Amino acid sequence: MQVGLAHYLVVSTLLFCLGLYGVLxxxxxxxxxxxxxxxxxxxxxxxxxxxxxxxxxxxxxxIFALVVITLAACEAGVGLALVMAAYRGLETVHVDExxxxxx
Amino acid sequence: xGELAVFIILAMVTLIPAAVVVTSRHLVRAALSLVPxxxxxxxxxxxxxxxxxxxxxxxxxxxxxxxLILFVIMLTEGGTGVRTRQITDQVPLxxxxxxxxxxxxxxxxxxxxxxxxxxxxxxxxxAAVGTAFLTDYVLVFEVTSLVLLVSLIGAIxxxxxxx
Amino acid sequence: MAWVIEALKAVGLTVAVxxxxxxxxxxxxxxxxxxxxxxxxARLGPKHVGxxxxxxxxxxxxxxxxxxxxTPRHADVLIFNAAPVVVAVAALLDWVVIPFGTLGDRVLxxxxxxIGVLYFAAMASLTVLGILSGGWxxxxxxxxxxxxxxxxxxxxxxxxxxxxIIWVALAAGTLxxxxxxxxxxxxxxxxxxRLPDPVGWWxxxxxxxxxxxxxxxxxxxxNRVPFDLPEAESELIAGYFAEYTGMxxxxxxxxxxxxxxxxxxxxxVLFFGGWAEPRLQPWMWVGVxxxxxxxxxxxxxxxxxxxxxxxxxxxxxxxxxxLAAVMAWGVGAGxxxxxxxxxxFAIKLFALVFFLMWMRWTYPRLRLDQLLALSWKVLxxxxxxxxxxxxxxxxxxxx
Numbered sequence: 001m002q003v004g005l006a007h008y009l010v011v012s013t014l015l016f017c018l019g020l021y022g023v024l025x026x027x028x029x030x031x032x033x034x035x036x037x038x039x040x041x042x043x044x045x046x047x048x049x050x051x052x053x054x055x056x057x058x059x060x061x062x063i064f065a066l067v068v069i070t071l072a073a074c075e076a077g078v079g080l081a082l083v084m085a086a087y088r089g090l091e092t093v094h095v096d097e098x099x100x101x102x103x
Numbered sequence: 104x105g106e107l108a109v110f111i112i113l114a115m116v117t118l119i120p121a122a123v124v125v126t127s128r129h130l131v132r133a134a135l136s137l138v139p140x141x142x143x144x145x146x147x148x149x150x151x152x153x154x155x156x157x158x159x160x161x162x163x164x165x166x167x168x169x170x171l172i173l174f175v176i177m178l179t180e181g182g183t184g185v186r187t188r189q190i191t192d193q194v195p196l197x198x199x200x201x202x203x204x205x206x207x208x209x210x211x212x213x214x215x216x217x218x219x220x221x222x223x224x225x226x227x228x229x230a231a232v233g234t235a236f237l238t239d240y241v242l243v244f245e246v247t248s249l250v251l252l253v254s255l256i257g258a259i260x261x262x263x264x265x266x
Numbered sequence: 267m268a269w270v271i272e273a274l275k276a277v278g279l280t281v282a283v284x285x286x287x288x289x290x291x292x293x294x295x296x297x298x299x300x301x302x303x304x305x306x307x308a309r310l311g312p313k314h315v316g317x318x319x320x321x322x323x324x325x326x327x328x329x330x331x332x333x334x335x336x337t338p339r340h341a342d343v344l345i346f347n348a349a350p351v352v353v354a355v356a357a358l359l360d361w362v363v364i365p366f367g368t369l370g371d372r373v374l375x376x377x378x379x380x381i382g383v384l385y386f387a388a389m390a391s392l393t394v395l396g397i398l399s400g401g402w403x404x405x406x407x408x409x410x411x412x413x414x415x416x417x418x419x420x421x422x423x424x425x426x427x428x429x430x431i432i433w434v435a436l437a438a439g440t441l442x443x444x445x446x447x448x449x450x451x452x453x454x455x456x457x458x459x460r461l462p463d464p465v466g467w468w469x470x471x472x473x474x475x476x477x478x479x480x481x482x483x484x485x486x487x488x489n490r491v492p493f494d495l496p497e498a499e500s501e502l503i504a505g506y507f508a509e510y511t512g513m514x515x516x517x518x519x520x521x522x523x524x525x526x527x528x529x530x531x532x533x534x535v536l537f538f539g540g541w542a543e544p545r546l547q548p549w550m551w552v553g554v555x556x557x558x559x560x561x562x563x564x565x566x567x568x569x570x571x572x573x574x575x576x577x578x579x580x581x582x583x584x585x586x587x588x589l590a591a592v593m594a595w596g597v598g599a600g601x602x603x604x605x606x607x608x609x610x611f612a613i614k615l616f617a618l619v620f621f622l623m624w625m626r627w628t629y630p631r632l633r634l635d636q637l638l639a640l641s642w643k644v645l646x647x648x649x650x651x652x653x654x655x656x657x658x659x660x661x662x663x664x665x
Contacts, residue, residue, distance in 0.1 A: 003110045005219055008147065009212045011114045015121055015140075017205040022125030024197030025190050030176055034124055034137060037168065041144050044156075052151040053219040059227055059235045065156050066232070067247050069163050074254035076168045080175045081262035087179045088264070096191055105269050135345060135399055158384040166391025166424070170417050173398050177414060229381055229441050 008049035016042035027094045029083045033076060040072045110150060117143030128189050134172045141165045155229050279376050283361050287524045291357075292516075293323040295523035299623055305578045306627040333512035341509070342403040349400030350510065350517035356392040357524030363443045364531045367541040367607035373444050374608070382443040383431045386532055387424070390487060393525060394420040400518070401506035412505025415634060416489060422641040423486040429649030430480025434536040436656060437461055437469075443532075447540035454545060458537040461656070465663050472656050477537040479649045481621075484529040486641070488522065490626050530618035531611075538614050541607035551594035558587035589613070 015038055022035025044065045051061025087093050090100070120136040120143070127133040141164040148157035236244050297312065297320065304311025312319030337343055363382040365375040379385050394417055401413020435441050437457050438449035446457075453462050458477050461469025507518045534540060546554075561583040570576040596604030632640065 003106050003150070005217050006213060007110060007114075008151070010209060011117060011147070013205055013208045013212065014118055015144075016208075017201040018118070018121045018125050020204060021197050021201035024200060025194045026125070027189055027191050028130060030172060030179070031125075031130060031133060031189065034133060034172060037137065037164070038121055038124060038140065041141065041164070044160075045144060045147055048148055048151050048153045048156055052153070054217065056220055059232050060240070062153050062156050062227060062232055063235055063240050063243065065153070066159060066236075067243055069156075069159055070247050070251060073163050073168060074250055076171055077258040078254045078261065080171055081258040083175055084178065084262045093179045131399075131402060132342070132345070135395075138395055154379070154381050155384070158381045158388050161388035162384070162391055166388060166394065167421060170394055170398060170421055173402075174414070174417055177402065177410070229384075 005049055005053040008045055008053075012042040012045040012049070015039075015045070027096055029086065029093045029095050029098075030080070032095065033079050033083070036079075037072060037076065040068055040075075044068050106150070110147075113143050113146040113150065115143075116140075116146065130176050130189070131173065134169060134176055137169050137172070138165050141169070152227055154227070155232050280358075283376065284358055287358060287361065287527070288520060291524040291527040292520040293327065295527060295619070296326070296519070297323045298619065299626075302578075302620065302623045303627045306624070327516065330512055330516045335514065336509075336511045338405050338509050341405045345399045345403035346509075347514070349396045349403060350507075350514040350521070352396030352399070353393055353521035354517045354524070356389055356396060357521040357528060359389040359392075360386055360525065360528035361531075362389075364528065364535065365444050365447060365540055365611075367609075367611050375444060378442055378444045381441050383435060383441050383446070383532070383536070386443075386528075387428055387431055390427075390525065390528075391420070391424055393521065396521070397506050400510070404506070404509035406509050409506050409508045412508070416506060418634075419489070419637060420487055422638055423483045423645075426479050426483035426641060426645035426649045427487055429646070429653060430476055430483060431536065433472075433476040433480075433649070433653055433656060436653065436660065437473075443535050443540075447535055447542055450539045451542045456537060456539045456544075461660065465659055469656075469659070472652060472659070473537065475648065475652050476656075477533070479645050479652065480536065481533060482645060483641075484533060485622060485625060486637070488526045488529055490526065490622060526622060527615065527619060530622060531615050533618050534611065534614035538618075540614075541611040543603045543605065543607070543610050546593070546597070548594050548598040551590050551597060555587045555590035555594060558583045558590060562587065 019035045019038030019042060022038065023032050026032050026035060047061040047065040047068070049061075051059065051065075055061070083093055086098055090098055092098060117140050120139040123136040124133045124140065127136065141160060145157045145160045145165075148154075148160060300322070301311040301319070312322035315321045315325045337346060362376045363379055363385055365373050365378070367374050397416045397420075398413045401409040401411075401416070404410070434446060434457055438446040439462075440446060440449065449462070450456055453460060455467070456473075458473045459470040460467055461473065507515055510518060562580055565576055565580045565583070593604055596602075
């Protein structure tokens, strides 16, 4: 049996759902960011796999995977800076305790 | 046959540590489990002949983002607080959402007849990716670099201690 | 059964490279380090085990092998044990893309990857994970401080390192390490002093600047003085591996020296022509030999040959003179290449390693803020500007 597009799609779906589970259930903001990274990776697998199987001649999928990796780095940088700022100001990194906007 | 075996191993290397990432009560262990996940995804890219993406994946994800995450965990209280509750009360809800989403997406993707183009796997050179970046996708490239710059400045401004 | 052969080949190459790393990288490296530090501090260094203390590191390794493994209380056992392996394996993986020389038409390299230098940078960046997790899992504040310092240092010095690598990729037009060496052979000069035609030798300042940026970043990346804050013996009792004993400590050492040798090897590939023999006229070689001989004669004539600090200089100048004399004779007799390519690779590698060790025992340690300022305010702007100017020059000259 050859490895086909469906194989990659299954793996990326499972990875995405694991990431989603992490984002929904974690209390720690850093752990939520880790879940987001997993979801972005799942999306990247899809992009590269579609590139390989649906349009092997082009490199568009890889280009967008690279863009997503760059944006993920931006997201991690800014997100973690926000976590640090929240920790400094509110002395917690747990999202259910950061409720200053909820009066 | 060999390719399938490699694929299954890589999928395991990707998914099992990913499960640890989202469930471990130990934050540092969760963050370190990201590394095998990212390396497994790298292996999948290599299997898809996307060498350049694989290299960048290791360099950015495994080498930089994980380190950044570990750094923030150690600077905040997370690293020491094994006893702290790490999960919200949304666990049943979250699990339900994840499982249902997985079910729906899998059902849809497996039933869709994807139009794939047969043929031997092409080898994507670095040159092809670079040329595409600077010709067809030059606007995307420029916007991405702008976003990178903005987020660099933004991160510094946010994280800086106000004096 | 092609894959069985492939797997056997992979295992064999792993064993070969690992043995090379352990023997040349770690054992010879530690020996050289102690001898050179002895020279610079006017002492003798290891002297008693074997001729000139050559077997000292072997004795040390045997000692380390039989030491007890101690795991600190409340340490995270799994991560604690995995960390040294990560560091050693990352250093091992660096060597996959390093070409050692040529044998007939074949290039002696484990795998000539399309993305060679990018792969190298990626593998080098994995080391920091082992360091960080080892320092954290030790459950020791000094180890944790060392690990955190190391993480911030390595992440910020990866950028100038990558800029140096990209500079070479720009000049060579390829990312493959073999391709980079071949590009230097084709243009008849090292990237250190020469850019592709028609820029030619006018590119020397750009190349020197790029090499300087790269070497400074590489020194910091392997945590050596003047950038050795992570392991500062005097303040952090060796930093992240303070709690490690026996073979696991040796694995950290192996990783560190393997990484240093790999960086030196990459620098020789990028800027010094790798395995390729320098092409000089016979009279140039004669000039080099005479200059080296003159240094030796001055040392002997002024009666400083017995001075512990000067004596190694005498040996080095005599070695240089001998090498240049052999080359002058060989080129004069019309033999090209005079020396085998592997020998040239080794000469360049050890010259660079010597340079790194010389730096280590000459300069004092930087402060953390000075270290980060050097990276962000000097090396990165200089590297970016250099990249821009080089790109402009190459485009305008129309290569």
